[in-house]
Amino acid sequence: MSVLRALLRRVLTYFSHMPLSGMIGAGVLFALSLAPSLIPRNAVVQGILSGLTAAVGFWLGLALTWLWTFLGLAVPTGRARKAIAWAASALALALVAYSLWRGAEWQDSLREFLGLERLESVFTPIVLLVAVPVALLLREIGRVFSWTATAISHQLDRIFPRRVSLLIGIPLAAYLLMNLASGTIGRLTVQSLDAMFLALDQLIVEDLARPAEDLATGSTQSLVSWENLGRQGRHFVSSGPSREAIEDFTGSPAKRPIRIYVGLGAADTPEARASLALEEMKRVGAFDRAVLVIATPTGTGWIDDAAADALEYLHRGDTAIVTQQYSYLTSYVSLFLEPGYSQASARALFTAVYGYWTQLPADARPHLYLHGLSLGSSGSEQSMNLYMVLGDPIHGAVWSGPTFANPNWSMFTQGRNPESPYWLPRYGDGSLVRFTNQKNALDIPGAQWGPVRIVYLQYASDPITFFSSDLFFRKPSWLVGTRGPDVSPDLDWIPIVTGFQVAFDMAGASGLGPGLGHLFAASHYIDAWIAVTEPAGWTAADVARLKAHLNK
Template sequence: MKRIHEFPIRFLGSMSAVGTLSAFLFFAASLTPSLMPRTWIVQGVLSGTCAATGYAIGVFIGWLWRYLELPWLKKYVLAERAVTLAVAIIVSVVFLWQAVGWQNSIRELWHLELLDTATPIRMAFVGAATFFLWFVLGRLFSLAASRVSDWLDRYVPRRISNVMGVVAAISIFWLLGQGVILRYALDAADASFQKADLLMETETVRPLGAMVTGSEQSFVSWDGLGRQGRFYVTSGPRSAAISDFWKREALDPIRVYVGLNNAETVEERASLALEELKRQGGFERSVLVVVAPTGTGWIDPAAMDTLEYLHKGDVASVALQYSYLTSWLSLLVEPENGLDAARALFHEVYSHWKTLPADQRPRLYLHGLSLGALNSQMATDIYDVVGQPFQGALWSGPPFRSERWNSVTRMRNPDSPAWLPSFRDGSVIRFSNQVTPPDGDFSPWGTIRFIYLQYASDPVVFFDPASFYREPQWLRGQRGPDVSPRFRWIPVITGLQLVFDMAIATSSPIGFGHVYAPADYIDAWISLTDPAQVDAATTARLKKALPASRYQ
């Protein structure tokens, strides 16, 4: 029993003074605002992770100081720790007191209910538990490195054995993480998402109309469509609703979708999609869109519904599922699947499209959200289509890894901000957000049009690995309309904050973060596709008819 009571004292006594100070400072800094508002649970996990990172950095600084044999105040250790703890507690309390105001600085811009408290006790408890888990993991890493180093001491010099011990510990943890824990978790996630994809919602009924994907007459089986595919082909506006808006006759939009279980290979699925598209008369419509879904196969209804209304239903769209996993998991473990699917589908559709008479074929566009935007951008090489170019693309929430988006952002006009660039004369590429539509002081559109729809508060777009050690361009100068003016770059901390922001990016209210609003899609589609008989009054009426609340 005595040993149990002594454990906390021994535990605290074994902790690094510099590491403890650094941990508290990192904990305090983690409370400052970033792009996304955070709940107390998310804030607790983030703060605990930041504290653990700060502790590790502090331990390293202390080790380096001693290794370089710099002066060390050994006889003042107890006093040093007492002062360190006092300062750390004061700083943390002050920052905790400011946390509500920092979070409300985002919530106010996003028109959310303001918080009365940051629930500091619950948040601190979660943070402490998270820190302890990381601390234990760090001690296990240190133990593994020292054991290997001690064993190697018999064969090699001490400093070499230390280095080899650290390398061995890194290898062990990497192999365990990648080969065992991560693979097991991903296999479990894949099985879970696959089961979810096969589920039949009671409200999703197999379509009776012959000209619908998944019907008895369709080339695409209903069972193979998967959950997202079944939802996509049976949802969306029909001719009656569109006619009611326009007060004139409209068409039923064509939605073609091929699921992972509809064919064995991506090439077979792309070929099947083309045949189904031809069967339904997709190439006889005025607008044809090749859609790249997100990782689970989901297609944003706010994007497609608005386009179909704008063109009175005279729209055909086609998509190919490539994964069961959420976008970030799909990007992590199977990044080539989405790209292969996007390229195969575009190749099939474009190859047939360009054989049709130019005055009789539909205008061809690409579209993708998030991971779909990343894959869609790489679906084709401009040199492959320069002879017969398609009409353009709308890419919303392009992930930070998008090479084309990165290149254009880097080469933006110097007087434009990184969160809403202007590119050359705007005749080929334009950017849009919830405040600024893509029509402005630009030269007239050229033959091909590209629009990026992005919110300044979207961490999926604006995460940058370099933000751990360098202030992002989009934080300099004028801020985006939905970014807190109290957001400040802090080395390491900002990088960790943005990682957590990405994880919760789709939890934002529509019109902010990584959730795109129908009103913003309407502005983008109008600029991209030039729908007939759409003036300012009609645009306002459509935005009212398709409110954000309908898609939340």
């Protein structure tokens, strides 16, 4: 009992020495972080988010107090100061209590809005158990920054006046710590994550057998070994509809779809992997098909089954899809840690394939398209030099779940027609690029496609598409005016907090089920591929039947 009493005394002493302004700031941002955003959060994720925002609120409260004093503004004293402190503390505690009471209800209301099941686990106690240690850890990291800034400014006091040395010391300390985080710590983090995902990638799932057909990538005759396909590559070449399955569904003759994949371990450089992919394409007859797609995978190397299956059914297997891996990390991690990898890999593969494709007779080569999901869409977007293909252009692209960092997507979205919403833009006359979501928006009255057709498939609830750094300080355009059909009416923009919320939403964006967030439904891919590739012989009834078949 005495041990518990001593421990409690230490805890109370620790918290009693924390500045009141910091505690109030922590309480306010902690409470606000429990509000709903784009994606529902479980208790653990919410706890980490709330701990982070509480730590930010703590240091923000201290910073505002310091700035007030630094500027020499009047400070209340005596009873007035105590009254203000008590009132602010009471309001912050009331806000925390109210948010904890409503937190689970807010998450459940968002889940119900999106058609998901309600939370079944205990929410509030887990949030607190996770948030408190996270906030305290980040507070201690902040103290290291504060100590560093103070030490630097004390050294500068010999040269500059005190206030000037502080103004120099604080950003200099931030610069040093950011370099440490992005350098040594960042490098170790990337290496650790890379090693972990590499171990997962090298797993050979026992129920996936090496293809027996010689023309299949990964077979004994293939230029790419089964082992070097990687986990995602083995899945890609082993899945998808067979010729018999397509014939059974369509009732007409079909071909066996061609899928070519080169894993990260097959060669040392993107250019070498691209050269290997081209030779494998020649070996299996990819250039003899009607439709050829250069696909850029997600960070883990995954190609969306829904996108590939939809294309192959629509063209009765007369297709070839080629791709190469560039990373093991999930897209939202790769997006921040290694964004250039997807672009370098996609550019190498496009250059190799396009260079060979242009040498073929125009009337005896396949139609050439691009495809990419998530970070793959970013790489695919930037894989081709517009001036290089101007004289002999590709036929189009289907890009799904574009990231907020996609330069072309950003250009089209920012330059949209004023009457169109940010989450579903219309660009120009619709002859080059069109956007769509859960409801097919590709049939624009009076619009005619040009020689190149580009479709972006995106959902308004996708944080990987709609995150931006100015979310921390400015209300986003996708919350102005009419909202997307999958964005909750209860979502309000909160300075600082909403930025952290949407950043955290990225981690769970693929777990909601097809048609929400960052997981795309086959039926929506069907609409996109039809608009871009115009497959022959499909009636509206046939398309509806295919959507039902692939959405099972």
